Amino acid sequence: LVKVAERLRNITYAIRDVYTIAKEVAKTKKVHYLNIGDPGLFPDSFSTPKYIREALAKATLEGNNLYADSLGVPELRRVICEAEKASKNICLNIDDILITQGVTEGIMFLMSGLAEPGREFLVPGPGYPAYSNYITFFGGSEVYYRLDEEDEWNPDVDSIRKQITEKTQAILVSSPNNPTGGMYSEKVMGEILDLAAEHKILVISDEIYDKITYDETCVSPASIRKDVPIVGMNGFSKAHMATGWRLGYMYFYDPDHKLKELKENIEKMARIRLCANTPAQYAAIESYTHPRDHTSRLVENLRTRRDYAYKRMQELPELSVTMPKGAFYMFPKIELGTTWKNDREFVIDLLKETGVCVTYGSGFGKYGDDHFRMTFLPSVNELEQAFDKIDIFLKSRRQNK
Amino acid sequence: LVKVAERLRNITYAIRDVYTIAKEVAKTKKVHYLNIGDPGLFPDSFSTPKYIREALAKATLEGNNLYADSLGVPELRRVICEAEKASKNICLNIDDILITQGVTEGIMFLMSGLAEPGREFLVPGPGYPAYSNYITFFGGSEVYYRLDEEDEWNPDVDSIRKQITEKTQAILVSSPNNPTGGMYSEKVMGEILDLAAEHKILVISDEIYDKITYDETCVSPASIRKDVPIVGMNGFSKAHMATGWRLGYMYFYDPDHKLKELKENIEKMARIRLCANTPAQYAAIESYTHPRDHTSRLVENLRTRRDYAYKRMQELPELSVTMPKGAFYMFPKIELGTTWKNDREFVIDLLKETGVCVTYGSGFGKYGDDHFRMTFLPSVNELEQAFDKIDIFLKSRRQNK
Numbered sequence: 001l002v003k004v005a006e007r008l009r010n011i012t013y014a015i016r017d018v019y020t021i022a023k024e025v026a027k028t029k030k031v032h033y034l035n036i037g038d039p040g041l042f043p044d045s046f047s048t049p050k051y052i053r054e055a056l057a058k059a060t061l062e063g064n065n066l067y068a069d070s071l072g073v074p075e076l077r078r079v080i081c082e083a084e085k086a087s088k089n090i091c092l093n094i095d096d097i098l099i100t101q102g103v104t105e106g107i108m109f110l111m112s113g114l115a116e117p118g119r120e121f122l123v124p125g126p127g128y129p130a131y132s133n134y135i136t137f138f139g140g141s142e143v144y145y146r147l148d149e150e151d152e153w154n155p156d157v158d159s160i161r162k163q164i165t166e167k168t169q170a171i172l173v174s175s176p177n178n179p180t181g182g183m184y185s186e187k188v189m190g191e192i193l194d195l196a197a198e199h200k201i202l203v204i205s206d207e208i209y210d211k212i213t214y215d216e217t218c219v220s221p222a223s224i225r226k227d228v229p230i231v232g233m234n235g236f237s238k239a240h241m242a243t244g245w246r247l248g249y250m251y252f253y254d255p256d257h258k259l260k261e262l263k264e265n266i267e268k269m270a271r272i273r274l275c276a277n278t279p280a281q282y283a284a285i286e287s288y289t290h291p292r293d294h295t296s297r298l299v300e301n302l303r304t305r306r307d308y309a310y311k312r313m314q315e316l317p318e319l320s321v322t323m324p325k326g327a328f329y330m331f332p333k334i335e336l337g338t339t340w341k342n343d344r345e346f347v348i349d350l351l352k353e354t355g356v357c358v359t360y361g362s363g364f365g366k367y368g369d370d371h372f373r374m375t376f377l378p379s380v381n382e383l384e385q386a387f388d389k390i391d392i393f394l395k396s397r398r399q400n401k
Numbered sequence: 402l403v404k405v406a407e408r409l410r411n412i413t414y415a416i417r418d419v420y421t422i423a424k425e426v427a428k429t430k431k432v433h434y435l436n437i438g439d440p441g442l443f444p445d446s447f448s449t450p451k452y453i454r455e456a457l458a459k460a461t462l463e464g465n466n467l468y469a470d471s472l473g474v475p476e477l478r479r480v481i482c483e484a485e486k487a488s489k490n491i492c493l494n495i496d497d498i499l500i501t502q503g504v505t506e507g508i509m510f511l512m513s514g515l516a517e518p519g520r521e522f523l524v525p526g527p528g529y530p531a532y533s534n535y536i537t538f539f540g541g542s543e544v545y546y547r548l549d550e551e552d553e554w555n556p557d558v559d560s561i562r563k564q565i566t567e568k569t570q571a572i573l574v575s576s577p578n579n580p581t582g583g584m585y586s587e588k589v590m591g592e593i594l595d596l597a598a599e600h601k602i603l604v605i606s607d608e609i610y611d612k613i614t615y616d617e618t619c620v621s622p623a624s625i626r627k628d629v630p631i632v633g634m635n636g637f638s639k640a641h642m643a644t645g646w647r648l649g650y651m652y653f654y655d656p657d658h659k660l661k662e663l664k665e666n667i668e669k670m671a672r673i674r675l676c677a678n679t680p681a682q683y684a685a686i687e688s689y690t691h692p693r694d695h696t697s698r699l700v701e702n703l704r705t706r707r708d709y710a711y712k713r714m715q716e717l718p719e720l721s722v723t724m725p726k727g728a729f730y731m732f733p734k735i736e737l738g739t740t741w742k743n744d745r746e747f748v749i750d751l752l753k754e755t756g757v758c759v760t761y762g763s764g765f766g767k768y769g770d771d772h773f774r775m776t777f778l779p780s781v782n783e784l785e786q787a788f789d790k791i792d793i794f795l796k797s798r799r800q801n802k
Contacts, residue, residue, distance in 0.1 A: 002603050002630070002659055003570070005517045005539065008666040011673070040467035048466040056466075056680065057458035065449040065457075065643045066441035101502055101647070104674045112538070116406045133673050137513070138406065169404070202403050229403070242466045244679025246502070258403055265409040272412070272534050273505045277678045278645025279457065 007137050021348060022357045029355045032386040034374040037178065037328060039241045042377050045301055048241045049294040055286035056245075059279040068275040071267060072099025072249065076281050079288040080249055090222040090232075096252045098266065099276045103208050103248040106233040107134050109266045110204060110250070115140030120167040122160055126331065126361060126368035128178045128206070140169070144366035149333065152322055153182025157191045164195065170202040171195070175218055176209040179364050179373035180331040181324020186219045193225040202259075205232045208248070209327040211239040211295050214303050218326060222253040229258045236284050239295050245280045302328050305376040305383060312387040318394050328375050331361065336370060339397050343370050349397075354389040408538050422749060423758045430756045433787040435775040438579065438729060440642045443778050446702055449642045450695040456687035457646075460680040467679060471672040473500025473650065474682040480689040481650055491623040491633075497653045499667065500677045504609050504649040507634040508535050510667045511605060511651070516541030521568040523561055527732065527762060527769035529579045529607070541570070545767035550734065553723055554583025558592045565596065571603040572596070576619055577610040580765050580774035581732040582725025587620045594626040603660075606633045609649070610728040612640040612696050615704050619727060623654040630659045637685050640696050646681045703729050706777040706784060713788040719795050725777075732762065732772050740798050744771050750798075755790035 022031050039046035071077070077097035084090040100106040107130050115121065115138035123131045125144030132142040146159040160171060171192060175184035184192070196203045203221050210218045222230045235248030250266075252259045306324060313321045313332055321332035340346040347360040361371030376383065423432050440447035472478070478498035485491040501507040508531055516522065516539035524532045526545030533543040547560040561572060572593060576585035585593070597604045604622050611619045623631045636649030651667075653660045707725060714722045714733055722733035741747040748761040762772030777784065 002515070002663050003520075004514050004662050004666045005520075007517075007539075008514045008669065011666075011669045016672070036468075038468045040464075043464070047464060048461075053461045053464070053466065056461040060449075060454045060457040063441075063444070063448060063454070064645070065454065066645045067437075067439045068645055102675060108674070113405050113409045114403070116408075119404075130673050138408075244465065244467045244469055244676060246674075246676065246678050261405050262403050265405045265412075268409060268412045271417070272531050273509070273647075274503060275645060275647065277647050277681065280678065 007139065010136050011133055018347060018351065018357065018359060021351055025351055025355055031351075031355045031357050032378070032382065032389070033357050034378065034386060035357045035359045037238075037375055037377070038243050039238070039298070039328070039377055040243060042379065045379050046241050046298060046377070051290055052240050052242060052283065052287055055283035056279055058286070059282035064279050064282040066278060068278040068281055070271040070273075070275050072097060072276065073278070073281040073285070076285045077249075079285055080251070083288055084251065088220045088223045090220065090251070090253060092251050092253065096254065098250045098252075098263075098270060099281060100233075100235075100248045100250055101273075101276050102237065102246040103206060103233045103235045104130055106248055106250040107131060107206075109269050110231060111135055111138045111140065112269060113262050113266050114169050114202075118167060119169045120165065121169055122163060122171040123365070124155065124172065124174055124177060125366035126179050126364035126371070127172075127174060129364060131172055132365055141167075142365070143168070145171075146367050147177065147180055147182060149322055152325070153177060153180040153331075154185055154188045155192065157188060157195070160192060161195055164199050164201070168199065168201055170204050172204040172206065173221060174206040176213060176324075176326025178209065178327055179329050179359070179361070179368070180322070181327050181329045182322065183213065183216070183218055183325040186224060189219045189221055190224055193221055193228050196228050197225070203228055203230045205230055207232055207234045208238055210234065212299055212302065212328065213326040214299065214306065215325055227255055229254050229256065231259070236287065239298070240287060241298070245277065247276060247280045247284055302376065305378070305380060306330070308380045309374070309376040309383055309387070312383070316391065316394055328377050329373050330376060331371050331373050333371050343368075343372055347372050350390065350393055354393050356386045356389050356393075408540065411537050412534050419748060419752065419758065419760060422752055426752055426756055432752075432756045432758050433779065433783065433790070434758050435779065435787060436758045436760045438776055438778070439644050440639070440699070440729070440778055441644060443780065446780050447642050447699060447778070452691055453641050453643055453684065453688055456684035457680055459687070460683035465680050465683040469676040469679040469682055471674075471676050472668060473498060473677060474679070474686070477682050477686045478650075480686055481652070484689055485652065489621045489624045491621065491652070491654060493652050493654065497655065499651045499653075499664075499671060500682060501634075501636075501649045501651055502674075502677050503638065503647040504607060504634045504636045505531055507649055507651040508532060508607075510670050511632060512536055512539045512541065513670060514663050514667050515570050515603075519568060520570045521566065522570055523564060523572040524766070525556065525573065525575050525578060526767035527580055527765035527772070528573075528575060530765060532573055533766055542568075543766070544569075546572075547768050548578065548581055548583060550723055553726070554578060554581040554732075555586055555589045556593065558589060558596070561593060562596055565600050565602070569600065569602055571605050573605040573607065574622060575607040577614060577725075577727025579610065579728055580730050580760070580762070580769070581723070582728050582730045583723065584614065584617070584619055584726040587625060590620045590622055591625055594622055594629050598626070598629050604629055604631045606631055608633055608635045609639055611635065613700055613703065613729065614727040615700065615707065616726055628656055630655050630657065632660070637681075637688065640693075640699070641688060642699065646678065648677060648681045648685055703777065706779070706781060707731070709781045710775070710777040710784055710788070713784070717792065717795055729776050729778050730774050731777060732774050734772050737771060744769075744773055748773050751791065751794055755794050757787045757790050757794075
């Protein structure tokens with residue numbers, strides 16, 4: 001009777017099984033959710049700043065509840081331009097900005113406009129699964145370029161260069177990166193832009209974690225090269241701790257007017273779905289005019305957790321990890337030995353035995369094998385409990401050998 | 402450099418040009434926006450009820466700002482089941498409900514799971530453009546069945562029967578209908594369901610206007626036949642006058658477990674985009690527990706406007722209209738004569754000359770020719786001004802003949 005289309009059946013959901021097992025485990029023991037990147041899950045440490053909640057309350061009470069401009073509330077797009085100029089020296093005007101229902105909608109819009117059978121997209125491996133999901137969904141092919149653990153998870157530029165073909169439509173960069181916590185150095189980002197310029201390839205830049213960096217500021221491609229078309233994506237979820245608002249934006253940095261047709265076509269998608277959440281858009285305007293000290297408090301809070309988690313990780317001989325430079329993930333390598341067949345088996349074993357829930361690395365595409373992703377969002381106290389359990393778990397597995 | 406995918410280029414935006422012209426006209430004269438179905442555009446008559454605005458303010462202030470369940474907040478899904486049972490006697494459980502970012506996302510999810518080259522979907526003509534947009538977008542084909550103006554815009558069941566082939570995947574019903582304001586009678590809905598049962602075809606039911614009816618209640622397919630799988634779609638935008646919240650839902654009425662695979666695949670789409678707006682979901686729960694007298698006030702307000710617009714329409718020999726039974730649109734037929742080439746030309750002529758902005762009927766697919774759609778949302782006072790202008794306009798065109 002009902003035949004499901006190929007494109008949906010093709011979407012795999014590698015990391016879903018961990019969630020199902022966690023629900024089962026939670027019936028008998030405490031589960032430490034180190035698998036989800038939602039700061040607000042830890043309300044003792046991170047909550048949506050009061051002024052942001054008040055801005056949404058004000059927006060709705062004042063009557064901003066109706067359809068907005070499909071491209072986004074103009075005033076919001078204006079303050080975004082100002083912010084991109086001030087923080088990254090990227091020159092944009094209001095027509096270059098499209099407000100989306102989260103970065104995810106931006107990826108979907110973009111891939112709906114670019115992906116077709118026979119077209120290839122260079123994406124980081126390991127990387128955020130939504131990239132390859134939407135590429136596959138729209139019939140394109142993802143080609144993973146390697147992030148190099150030996151080089152602080154910087155992209156291996158050779159791996160990009162070698163895989164560029166006539167089919168390549170775009171190179172997607174993601175810095176700070178989910179799941180590794182690595183950042184693309186200015187040198188490497190420059191080399192990627194050189195390749196894009198040489199081969200006339202679009203650069204797509206996911207910048208959702210750009211405000212969450214620990215040691216150096218994040219390099220945005222449009223900040224360092226002014227002659228390559230770039231579609232950037234960002235949002236309000238992470239830095240504002242309002243992940244449930246589903247509000248993001250795309251910017252079209254288009255020095256040579258190469259993106260006009262793409263943008264006009266993507267605007268059609270935006271118009272069909274009418275608009276992004278209106279009260280949240282008005283609240284977001286407010287957030288730009290407010291001093292953003294909560295982001296620096298967030299980063300300092302996270303730094304303490306990151307340093308603690310890193311220190312504990314050093315004491316575990318089966319795990320080795322590169323210090324994350326941004327976002328709130330670390331991506332340790334597992335010495336599987338003969339104890340576990342692969343990272344998935346390790347993660348499920350750990351979860352069932354200890355209640356510590358992390359995400360297995362092979363769920364993040366190529367080059368994610370033998371790793372897992374954990375967030376360091378929980379308090380040091382909860383991280384301590386989790387690491388104590390990991391410690392006991394690893395010791396017991398050593399003894400059983 | 403950047404090649405736009407076929408699927409996006411295929412989306413036409415027939416009614417966009419009117420909007421562009423209206424912006425131009427607005428520089429020199431007052432524009433009467435009778436083209437957009439947004440009750441809140443007329444704040445003197447319709448505003449988002451205070452308790453709904455307060456419910457959203459409360460939701461955000463209390464901290465409901467984080468990722469929600471990708472399928473929707475369970476409590477919201479539970480109260481939706483209760484409401485569907487109470488108002489329409491449709492038996493659903495929480496797992497049958499998926500919360501979406503507006504009905505539009507529901508249509509997109511559904512067509513992403515069903516449409517492929519070679520698959521056909523029966524949709525009403527005239528009908529809401531998003532249906533055919535998403536069908537085309539995903540490579541399927543829309544086949545218009547005729548709504549019969551002579552039968553109060555009821556579907557012509559023969560037109561459905563004759564066009565069912567082996568390629569037909571689903572019949573989409575939309576009652577009350579946008580743009581006609583017509584409703585499917587129980588008899589006709591029953592005949593459509595008989596056809597669906599006979600040919601084992603899915604029924605898709607867009608029920609977004611179900612609370613806005615003037616004379617009789619709206620017939621939902623799942624209320625009258627218990628053995629046909631039906632995917633229903635509804636939302637909070639229209640009845641709650643909060644169009645900008647982007648909150649809707651799909652229900653999977655699945656008596657024989659034929660929709661399990663489809664639903665599981667659509668859930669993957671929901672998970673990739675993480676969730677619908679969280680604070681709006683919590684606010685919507687509140688709206689279900691509150692007495693809904695604002696909807697009956699909305700309907701009574703609209704009835705006055707409908708009756709006024711209908712009366713004025715009778716006085717215009719070039720226009721004939723069927724009294725709308727639901728929603729807030731009427732879809733008059735234009736006697737074009739030799740004055741105008743088609744409905745589009747009529748609408749643009751009217752707009753440029755008088756500032757009265759309506760939408761041309763051929764923008765609503767097949768069987769929309771020689772008509773236009775207007776909303777009767779404005780106050781009687783503004784409708785009076787608009788009809789006075791239409792009256793003068795038509796008289797002048799008569800004299801010029």
